[in-house]
Amino acid sequence: MPDNAARRFRFGVLAPLRTDLPAWREQVRRIADTGFSTLLMPDVQQWQPAPAPTLAVAATLTDLRVGTWVYASPLRTSRNLAWEAHSLSVLTEGRFEMGIGTGRPGIEDELRTLGLPVATPGRRLAQVRETITSLRELDGPELHTPVVMAVRGPKAQALAAESADTVTFASTPGDSRADIIGLAAGFRANHDLELAQHVAVVGDEVSPFMAPPDTDPAALRAADSLLVLPSDPKAATEEILRRREEGGFSYVVVGSNAAGTLAPVVAELAGS
Template identity: 65%
Template sequence: MTRPFRFGVVAPLMTEVATWRDQARRIADNGYSTLLVPDFPLTQPAPAAMLATVAALTELRVGTWVYASPLRPAWSTAWEAHSLSVLTEGRFEMGIGVGRPGIEDELRDKGQPEVPGPGARLAGIRETVDRLRELDGPDRYTPVAMAVSGPKARALAAEVADTVTLALGDQPRAEVARLAREFRTEAGPELALAVPVVGDVVAPYMASPATDAAAWRAADAMTVLPDDPAAAIEEIQRRREEIGFSYFVFGAVAADRFAPVVAALAGR
């Protein structure tokens, strides 16, 4: 099954609030489907407040990219996600993962001396999704996007997620295609590709500022796209045909430049 294209933007609040709101409106006007916010506590307002604001301003879908599950109890994340689903009238997508590199130090800095291991983190994601389904009940369904890396995380995502994004860096095309292959079934989840590097620009909160864009490009990494919209369109179509990616997520720094990409491909 070939899924239609859709496009999302990770839009952290790094400016004056009014400027960020204007950016959200442009993202909507340019045809993107989803505005997403990262989960970096204390560096910006809380995700729920930001997403509720965007949903009130626009008709965009909104989502977390992604909740770091070790940072909060499962019941709290599920409650927040369900609340956003209700308040946005079904336009919220809960993105969740086991946490970014370095999350162990962040947890200790925030007063959590016992850091859960990988198995416990995956169990936390399962519990969060189970509690979300209980809160949603029979009359509501909150989509779940899961960021995954290892085989156990991929197996859980195949079971509970509607959208899967592979946690990628400089892995080359052939390796990414191999990892994505297990999800390419008729009933499989939507495959999302986060693209933090466009040309030589690295999107904040999507990859380390120390990312070597030239090295990733030389490795044929799937986390990089050319900054020319026409070339990007061709490459995005290739990635859907060869690997199965249909949902592409860019940083806000590329959103205006890639408006022609969205105009050409969204929904097709």
Template identity: 70%
Template sequence: MTKPFRFGVVAPLTTDLPTWRDRVRRIADSGYSTLLVPDVSRWQPAPGPMVATAAALTDLRVGTWVYASPLRPAWMTAWEAHSLSLLTDGRFEFGIGTGRPGIEDELRELGLPVVPPSERLAQVRETIRAIRDLDGPDRHTPVVMAVRGPKARVLAAEVADTVTFALRAHESRAEVTRLAHEFRTRGELELALHVPIIGDTVAPFMAPPDTDVAALPADSLTLLPKDPAAAAEEIQRRREEIGFSYFVFGADSADTLAPVVAELTGR
């Protein structure tokens, strides 16, 4: 089942606050569906307050891209996510994963337990179970899972509404296609593609700052051409051949790709 296109933007606070607010409003005016914030401690405000602020500024859907499960107790994360769903009148999308590469160093710096990936995945499961309990029968907070390994993919197929793969920059298109087709057996599951590079612009928080764009394969799914017409053509190809319908870009490229969003959203 092919889902209609929608587009999100990861918009961390990397400027002064008024500039960030203006950017959020411009993203909304450009037709993007979702304003997303990362969960990286000490680099910016906490994701909950940022999401609430963005939701108050616009009518955009908002979400986390994504909560790192080992940074806080499962119930506390679920409570915050349920609260955001309630306070935004259902516009919150709960993104969660086991943490970006290097999460172990961050945990040590914060004085938190460094737990193995299997335990971090168990925390994801526990958190999702808790938010379903908090939501009750009358609310369904959409869950977006960032996954990599086979156990995470199995869990996502069971409990998530949207799935995004934690791709490696040099990963082949054929391998990603294989992973995606496994999820297409569930027609209602939305596949999201995290695209950190547009042309030669690397989005903060979405890819390592030392990413060598020139060294990437020409058909890498981590990048799109800067030209809107070429980008739109490639996005349609990725839905047709692989199944991705939700595309997430960095805020620095949101204006560049606004014509793509205007052309493809809802199609």
């Protein structure tokens, strides 16, 4: 079995621009000073400015890596999305990571609102493949834009094994630790890729851009969900180490509202 447990930790923060611009710039600088490696943007029009220009601005403020968490494949044509991702790689001098998936729950309603075709799940996955293929063509031999894929089923896992650099498993509030560790174990049996953990809740604080607003932290803890981490730094450190040992998860992504709470954890674990 590939030994993903040996991968070094890194930490990312989902930090949409939801305040005035000076306050957001200061937030980006604080995140960088805390030791996080990557600043991430969601792909939802109702929440913020478009990801690409926002990330381009963020990349001028610090040396952080930047990325999407994650592009929804049916919202753009595959070639245009690949062009956007390649452009970000060029403009950030290789610090951009393209996170991509088939769309969060409810994507069909968003597509209808935008007047876009409501593609089947299979077609949306094909769009992911086409985007990555176009990105590799645009990058050429001199550039490699890392691809982070959000996956769940066997077809998406197979595409990720073939084309991605990092994998995160799309989780629901009902998924237990055993469910997600089982998915990770099955994937790791044959593939040595970085595994990322989407953490939507720290303590009782729900990150508004990573989980529905009615998310119940107590229910997640009762289900032994990996979507939640303790707010106590020592307990969070122990839990993150356990997740790497059991499931191979070495890249942890949290919301910006949890960045300060987990700062001591990041300081201790980043790069180890």
